[in-house]
Amino acid sequence: MKRTHLPLNGLRVLDAAARHLSFTRAADELAVTPAAVGQQIRALEDTLGTVLFRRTTKGLELTPEGEAGLAALRDGFLQFEESVRAMQAGQSSKALTIAAPRDLTAKWLMPRLSAIAAADPEVRFAIVADEEVDFAQANLDLAIRWGAGPGEQEGEALESDGMVVVQAPGGGADTAIAWTGCLTEDAGAAVRVADAGLAIDAAAAGLGRACVPELLARGDIAAGRVIAVGEPRASDKGYWLVAPTPQWRQKKVKALVDALAS
Template sequence: MSDAQLARLPPLNTLRCFVLAAEHLSFKIAAETLFVTQAAVSHQIRSLEEHLGVKLFERRNREVRLTPEGHALLPYVKEAFSSLSTGFSRLRADLNPDRLKVSVIPSFASAWLAPRLGSFRQRQPEYRVVLNPTHKVDTFDGETDVALRFGSGRYPGLVSEWLMHDTLMAVCVPDMLPPEGATLDWLRTVDLVEDLDYEPEPWGRWIRQQEHPWEGFNVAMTIEDSRMLIDITLAGGFVGLARKSLVQSHIVSGRLVKVFPFELPMAFSYYLVAPERYLKRPKVAAFRKWLIHEMQTTFLPEMWDFHGT
């Protein structure tokens, strides 16, 4: 359809009034259906007649009838509205019901989610999982089904379901610890590594939270990658300040040890994020249920407090 043809089309509201009035042969019923006054419907139809240059209804005292021109126009307008409805439905529909695309921050993807997706596949073999590790907050343009984000939870236009807290904890390989146990004085003698991905000056805040002066501690390496911090700490020679959610499996396996009992609460939390209508998709609902179950069985109770399953 050309721009000129589009410009000549009558306003959509006039066509809606015409279809309803023609189907019921009643301006009153059309007005009740559209929650407007009968006078408003009459005005819209008169506007349509003027636009087309033909009379569409014969108006009588208590009834209206379609003119031959009205009869001729009605099926085309109904077909146009049907096509619009089909187009809107397809826009809202899931075009890939057997594929689940999950957008997730890279650190959580590699340290926790990816190793467990086999469990999801065993439970839901009908879905092919596509994992997209990215820091980008998804716009949900038709590809991504659900996102796992670590942030404030404020994502305009999207439903953001709080999942889990996180903290920063000091960790190192077991053979770094002194026989008499770790102290803050000992911590001054070793190299520290910190991650600035989500928290400013994490080691400084961690130490000051314990009412201890910051002077004398040596942050020998600063990075902006939570996964790399864990790799550096696992290699030995550094005490790392790592996210609990990412190092818990290494502590359970014995590859890393928690150096001090104190944990620094983080400002951000984990959220499941998606448009509201996406959450009703069977594949997204199945993933959400599996995710919550896995988190409940993996992480310590103080890290999560789910709002329903």
């Protein structure tokens, strides 16, 4: 059903003027001039095709037509306020839905979410395996994606040293481990796995060497499961925290971005 265009500014002025029965006091409430109030009322009267106020020797008074619509108008404004509160409730909540690659979730994200939750027991997380999930369909607050930038979204890069080659502390097989999406996938690799997280695990098991994102391997290197072979090398790609502008501006998302990027 097509909705009637509502002159909301004029209706707001009507409500204030009807309560005060004074264009001057209504103007004070609305932080405008009395002349602006008068202009809005005249424009509303032209739109509605009826007279809303008349001036008498006792001052300003509502016409029967103006009086007839006030109760419904004020109920409508109350409904607007309830609608705004309902829409803001999601922003003020501490429930966040995050999409991230499975290997990044296991190797990097979960320990950080655990620390955030320990600092604030009221926070709640829902994690979605990211395969370019649609933000609207999945009701996402934030996504972490691999790429050269945030694309069409707002975004912030996660700090990293690029790519690093890792192997088991004892050395293991002197062969390459390939994974889907690897920047330098070896056609002759002895082991092939689905993602960089599994490539790190294969290297830890002694199956060879894997070239993986340094951010992903950082925890396993620190724990001694694998060691870095040589120095990390720069990459034009990395992990990005991304979200559409409306989500990116939410306080709870900003706080999460700050916590994850620090």
